[in-house]
Amino acid sequence: MSGRITSTDVLVIGGGLAGERCAIEAAAAGHDVLILSLVPPRRSHSCAAQGGMQAALGNCVKAEGDSPEVHYLDTVRGSDWGADQEVARIFAEAAPIAVRELAHFGVPWTRVKGGSNSYFIKGERVNIDEALENDGLIMHRDFGGTAKWRACYAGAGTGHSALYAIDSEVVRLGVTVRDRAEAVELIHEGGRCHGVVARCLRTGDHSAILAKATVIATGGHGRIYGQYTTNATINEGTGAAIALNTGVVPLGNMEAVQFHPTALSPSGILVTEGCRGDGGYLLDKELNRFMVEAEPEKQELASRDVVSRHMARRMRDGHGVQTEHGPHLWLDVRHLGDEHLKTKLREVWEICRDFVGLDPAKDLIPVRPTQHYSMGGVRVNKEGEAYNMAGLFAVGEASCWDMHGFNRLGGNSLAETIVSGRLVGRHIAKTIGAGGVDVDTRVANEAVKKAEERAARLLAAEGSGPGAYEIRDAMAEVMIGRVGIFRTGEELALAVNELKELLVKCDNIVLRSKVPGMNPELTFALRIKNMVRLSLITAMGALARTESRGAHFRSDHPLRDDAKWLNRTLARWPELSDAPEISYEPVGVLDLPPGHRGYGRDERIEMEQTIEDYNQGVEQAQSEQGKLPTEGWQ
Amino acid sequence: MSEANENRRLKFEIFRYNPQDPDSAPHMQSFEINELPYMSLFMALNEIREKQDPSLQFDFACRSAICGSCGMMVNGRPNLGCRTQTSDLPDVIRLHPLPVFKLVGDLSVDTGIWFREMAEKTEAWIHAEKAFDPDAQEDRMDDELAQSIYDSDRCIECGCCVASCGVANVKGDFAGPAGLNRMARFAMDPRDTRDDSDWYEVISNENGVFGCIGMMACHDICPKELPLLEIYAYLRRKAVASALA
Numbered sequence: 001m002s003g004r005i006t007s008t009d010v011l012v013i014g015g016g017l018a019g020e021r022c023a024i025e026a027a028a029a030g031h032d033v034l035i036l037s038l039v040p041p042r043r044s045h046s047c048a049a050q051g052g053m054q055a056a057l058g059n060c061v062k063a064e065g066d067s068p069e070v071h072y073l074d075t076v077r078g079s080d081w082g083a084d085q086e087v088a089r090i091f092a093e094a095a096p097i098a099v100r101e102l103a104h105f106g107v108p109w110t111r112v113k114g115g116s117n118s119y120f121i122k123g124e125r126v127n128i129d130e131a132l133e134n135d136g137l138i139m140h141r142d143f144g145g146t147a148k149w150r151a152c153y154a155g156a157g158t159g160h161s162a163l164y165a166i167d168s169e170v171v172r173l174g175v176t177v178r179d180r181a182e183a184v185e186l187i188h189e190g191g192r193c194h195g196v197v198a199r200c201l202r203t204g205d206h207s208a209i210l211a212k213a214t215v216i217a218t219g220g221h222g223r224i225y226g227q228y229t230t231n232a233t234i235n236e237g238t239g240a241a242i243a244l245n246t247g248v249v250p251l252g253n254m255e256a257v258q259f260h261p262t263a264l265s266p267s268g269i270l271v272t273e274g275c276r277g278d279g280g281y282l283l284d285k286e287l288n289r290f291m292v293e294a295e296p297e298k299q300e301l302a303s304r305d306v307v308s309r310h311m312a313r314r315m316r317d318g319h320g321v322q323t324e325h326g327p328h329l330w331l332d333v334r335h336l337g338d339e340h341l342k343t344k345l346r347e348v349w350e351i352c353r354d355f356v357g358l359d360p361a362k363d364l365i366p367v368r369p370t371q372h373y374s375m376g377g378v379r380v381n382k383e384g385e386a387y388n389m390a391g392l393f394a395v396g397e398a399s400c401w402d403m404h405g406f407n408r409l410g411g412n413s414l415a416e417t418i419v420s421g422r423l424v425g426r427h428i429a430k431t432i433g434a435g436g437v438d439v440d441t442r443v444a445n446e447a448v449k450k451a452e453e454r455a456a457r458l459l460a461a462e463g464s465g466p467g468a469y470e471i472r473d474a475m476a477e478v479m480i481g482r483v484g485i486f487r488t489g490e491e492l493a494l495a496v497n498e499l500k501e502l503l504v505k506c507d508n509i510v511l512r513s514k515v516p517g518m519n520p521e522l523t524f525a526l527r528i529k530n531m532v533r534l535s536l537i538t539a540m541g542a543l544a545r546t547e548s549r550g551a552h553f554r555s556d557h558p559l560r561d562d563a564k565w566l567n568r569t570l571a572r573w574p575e576l577s578d579a580p581e582i583s584y585e586p587v588g589v590l591d592l593p594p595g596h597r598g599y600g601r602d603e604r605i606e607m608e609q610t611i612e613d614y615n616q617g618v619e620q621a622q623s624e625q626g627k628l629p630t631e632g633w634q
Numbered sequence: 635m636s637e638a639n640e641n642r643r644l645k646f647e648i649f650r651y652n653p654q655d656p657d658s659a660p661h662m663q664s665f666e667i668n669e670l671p672y673m674s675l676f677m678a679l680n681e682i683r684e685k686q687d688p689s690l691q692f693d694f695a696c697r698s699a700i701c702g703s704c705g706m707m708v709n710g711r712p713n714l715g716c717r718t719q720t721s722d723l724p725d726v727i728r729l730h731p732l733p734v735f736k737l738v739g740d741l742s743v744d745t746g747i748w749f750r751e752m753a754e755k756t757e758a759w760i761h762a763e764k765a766f767d768p769d770a771q772e773d774r775m776d777d778e779l780a781q782s783i784y785d786s787d788r789c790i791e792c793g794c795c796v797a798s799c800g801v802a803n804v805k806g807d808f809a810g811p812a813g814l815n816r817m818a819r820f821a822m823d824p825r826d827t828r829d830d831s832d833w834y835e836v837i838s839n840e841n842g843v844f845g846c847i848g849m850m851a852c853h854d855i856c857p858k859e860l861p862l863l864e865i866y867a868y869l870r871r872k873a874v875a876s877a878l879a
Contacts, residue, residue, distance in 0.1 A: 039693075040746025042791055043701040057772075100772045106760040106825060108784040111777035136774030155784050160700060164787060168759035171750065179746040180738070202738055203654055232695040267672070269698040343781065346788075347700065350858075354699055354717040356672070469684045513688040517654025517739065521688035 004207040005444055007437050008034040008176075010428055011195055011211035013183045013239055015041030017159070017417035018396025019217030020166045025425025026213075027173040031432060034209060035177045036198055038218075038234045041167050045219050045232040046417060049159025050347055051274030052141055052151025053418075054411035055099035056092065059112050059137040061128050062119075066148035068092040075403060075412060076592050078145045078303055080550035080560060082256065082375075082405025082568070084588035087382050091403045091412075091419050098418040099138065099152050105165040108154050109138045110344065120279020120336060122299055123289070141344075142277040143410040145303035151411040156272050156347035159414055166418070184526065186214065186242050186392065187439070187447045193392035194439040196242070197451045199526075204518045206451045208444035210437040213428045215384075216243060216394040217421070220374035224535045226476020229371040230263045230270040239398045241530030243378045244537075247575035248388040250583075250626065252379035252400030252568050254534065255541035258408055258551050259485050261307040263370030266325035267355055271348055271367060273410040276300040278344065280333040282311065283364065284319035287330070295599060305407045305551040306599045308369035312485045321366065330364040337361065369485060373397065373413060375404045375551070376538070379570060381627050384424030387570075388626035393428065395420045402568065405587070406550025458511060458525055465510035468525035471502055475528075475535050478502075483539050488556045492543035499536040500579070506532055537571040537580050544582055545569065547605075561605040562594045566614070570625055585625045586618045642669040644720055646682065648690070649730045652739045662728075663687075675708065675715035675729075679741075691740035699857060702792035705732050706741050712794035714857045715741075732797040734810075745793045749812070756809060756836055758816040763827040773825070786819040786865060788858050795852035795862070801845050808845045811852035811862055817842065818865045821872055830876035838873040 010026045012019045015037030027033045035041065058066035071092035076083050103109055114135030119126050121142075140149040154161040170177065183196040187208060195210040221237025222229035229235070243249040261282070262271045276282070281289050282300050294310045295302040302310075311329055314320065320327025333341060333348070338361040341349045345360075352358040352365055378394035379387050380401055386392040395401075396417045403416060482495035506529035513521045547561035548554050567584040574581060590611050596602040607614065623629075644667055651660040665682045676697045683690045693703040697716045704715035707730035709723065720727065735743035752758070795811035796802045802810040809817065820826045821833055828836075837843050846866055853862040 039695055039701075039703060040749065040791075042749070043695050043703045043746075045696065045701075047701050047790070048696050048698065097768045100770075101766050101768070103772045104760070104762060104766040104825070106820075106823060108780045108787055108823075109772075109775075110784075111775050111780050113777050136776055138772055139777070154780075154787075157700075157784070157788060160790070161784065161787050165760075168753070171753045172757075172759040177746075177750065180744075202744075232701065233697065234695050267697070351698060355674075511688070515652060515655055515658075515689040517652055518691070519689065520683065520691055 004448060005210060005441060006034070006207065007210045008032045009211065009432060010213045010215065011036065011209055012215045012217055013196065014044070014217035014219060014398065015177060015179065016044035016217060016219055016396065017046035017163055017166060017414070018421045019215065020170050021418045021421025022215055022217060022395050022425035023175050024166065024169045024173055025422055026429045027175045029429035031429060033175050035170070035175060036181045036183055036196070036209065037177060037179045038182055038201065038238070040179045041170065041177055042163060044163065045235055046163045047160045048232065048270060049414045050156040050270065051272035051277065052143060052153040052158050052411040053099060053162065053414040054143070054146070054150050054409065055095035055152055055415055056148070056150055057096050057099065057138055057140070057152065058148070059134055060130055060140050060149060062142065062149040063140045066150055068096065070147055071095065071150060073592060074146045075409060077597050078407055078409040079405025080407055080597060081562070081566065081594045082253070082549055082587055084402045085591045086588055087401050088403045090382060090423070091416060094419045094423065095415045098415065098422055102162055102165055102418065103138065105169055107161045107165045110153050110155065112137045112139045123281070141274055142301060143273055144276065144301045144307065145409045151274070151277065153274065155343065156274055156345045162414065162418070182238060183242055184451050185447055186246055187444055188246055188389060189439065189443050191248070191388060192390045194437060194443065197447045199451065201518045201523065204516065204522070206448050208448050210439060210444060212391065212432050212437055214392050215424070215428070216378055216392070216398050217396050218398045220397040221531070221534050222371050222374060224475065224531050224538070225371040225479045226472060227268060228476060228480040230260055230268055231371070236527050236531055237534045238527060238530070239394070240377055240534060243386060243392070243394070244533060244573050245530070246389060247573060248626070249386050249392065250379045250388070250570035250572045251537060252376055252402055252570055253406070253541070254376035254538045254571060255545055255552050255569060256375035256406045256550060257371060257538065258304055258373035258375060259308040259369040260372030261304055261311055261369050262331050262367040263372070264351065264355060265328035265366040265368045268370045269351055269355055270372070271331060271351065271365060275331060275333050275345060275348060278336055278340065280331055280336065283330040283332050284314050285321045286319065290314055290319070297598070302599055303407055304410060308485055309553060311369050315368070328366040328368040331367045332364050333360050334362060373408055375406065375408055376400050383427045384420060385628045387628065390628065393424055395424050406552055455522060455526060458509065459514060459522055461510045463510055465508040466505045467512065468509055468521065468528045471505055471509070471528050471532065475499065475502055475532055479535055483542055486553055486555050487542055488554065489543060492539055495539040496536065496543055499532060499539055503529065503532050503536060533573060540580065540582060541569045541571060559604050562607040563605050566594065566607060583625060585622050586614060589615045589618050642725065644669050644678070645726045646678070647726065647728045648741065650740055651737065652689070652691070653737065654739065669720050673720045675718045675720070676704070678720055679715065691738065691742045693742050700790060702790035705745065705792040705794045705797065706730065707732060707797065712797040712855055714792055714794070717857065732793050734796050734802055735793055745791065748793070749791045752809060752813045753816065756813055756817055758820060760820065760823065760826045761828050762825060783819060783823050785861060786815055786822070789815050789860055790858055792857060794855050794857055798851040798855045800849050800851070801847060805845065807841045809841055814843055814846065814869060815860060815862065815865055818869050822868070830879040833872060834876040837869050838877065843869040843873055
């Protein structure tokens, strides 16, 4: 059995931006690092981030007066006060450094051009003189929900360029990458994580990878919404699920699900917020710019949850363009001109040509809100340590660190990946012990054997049971139909029941393909039960939360309720239990008191506690939920 | 892109071989499906796998032509499966895995390992002279230069160019079009401090730009439309300049 066990200091699950940024930090400090990735790292979904990365460099005229403080305030307001404010501040202060470091690693950031520049702002063409002394610094574009132009960008391929730059560092440092491999189970004993059982997606073989520190960096889980997501097919929540399956590690705020306003209809392919940042309009079927009336101040650049709700209402009220795939609205970037579209928004121009046969310089782009980002994930403390499990960490979208609360600002996730990867990688490098992995190989071998048996059982099942794809399609319809942009208690209760039924079905799956090797049907069937579990937690959290906050909007409870719900949902799935346990903790120490976000009417239910009383209870309440003391995981 | 004929019955002939299965031998297998509007090979192949043969192996991730996972031979020509619309193809669609790369199974090939080795051989990273200074403002760069680097940085390493390259198909050590593009991307970047003699070693040999015999299929098929013609001309000039230096 020993050939099936590998050891390393730091194991990073996921080769996207967050995972790789964490990996190079630990590797540069001299630790042995292994990256496990479903796909070659450069194919990770970070590459799909288009428009920008938020960092308050304040380099152009429309960014004047920007600072980490302003960025922090935007982030907390954007989160609808659901964020951990301490984390949001750590993030905003580190973002400029992390972005400049990416320049050092080679990202070809778009630069400030000193002198006269022409922009589109709120429907007007405006000429602005950029200071000559800022010529050649990193440029910013406008994004939703921010007080200043802050998004740093490389064309409309920001995530791609960042990922390639970071992966180049992975190559330079000689970090081992095992691609086409999936972490299917965490190896843990007595509240301590020792690595994973990995399944090779070339051969289907299982093996153990033991590590002193294990980092979950597997991105989001948008595919629980089936095809109704901008996410890649690999975003199936594999990392969140193995944390959940320990029985003790909680996931945070799973009901906080972001819908991006402009996904291409019907394919769901992302069209960047940079289109609206650069001056694009949203139009209804009558070609009205409805966002001007709906949100006179921010217009198309209100926060994503706000814009998505206005769009959904507009379509519900009969102003959408009807098609056989349902209604859509229009994104209009024609006035930005051919040259702008083919340089600063080139990826959008290509996507329009390749996937809908349109030229955005001449044609309107069919768009509709679509699932895009998982604010929820593996709950971690500010050092990235998972609750209740020493030696386990999470970074990026897979985590709930929690700087996004109930609505993430555009461009903040890309910045989070490199900021959290950098900080958590540094924390691990500093605190990791000098000795070897301290675990009995028996524990590892048993975990491998268990995973092998699970796969073998699935492969051997005969009869007329349901197929894995059939369960996926049913799950997706429940999620988009009942756990979408507008939610009600009645619909959510139905969703919970239907998902529970699907969960039972998962145990009766029968495969049609029995071929040896990775067997794509088996690979998916091994994931689907985990996906239904994540869906059920999402629906249960949404059902319980009888308020509206950020992206979680309850039509039957339309107000934000700071008296009752200024907290974070935590969900654990105890071993052998057929349902999760839901509990709550305070969002964190409040610095910016809850207030009006700036959209619609200022109506909410105020806190009853004083800020001082709230803040006093935070540490103890979070410790009771399993938060590990920082610097103490060894 | 043309409108799909909704009544069209598409016939797929797909290369099949599962190296993990001792009973499997390379062969072509036929499938038929009904064409739908805006049907891509991503949609078509998933339908075949989910409704007809769940053992079929292929790779997709982003399904929006940016991750580079789904390079395949489509009627003899390399392309990304996700951005290939069936309406642009005849009734019979023949799919093979990309050549050059090691086969994983059916249409799935191992591009990750090939590109990692290429990156190691060409040292495709910024060779910085000084360490990063977290307290300093970023070094300046002219926006036009940033744009030129970005134009070449846009390569998604899908492998279509490598598959289409007459040299890469017969000569394992050749950097290939994507490899040459990587060299140019770093050579033109002032943050990379490699000098002429360093670059001479990388570029100016039969595995570098002088291995290219100028058939330029790469330039014609590149799904991201990289300016490969100009990039090779740049590398040749760089090679001559570094030889003279």
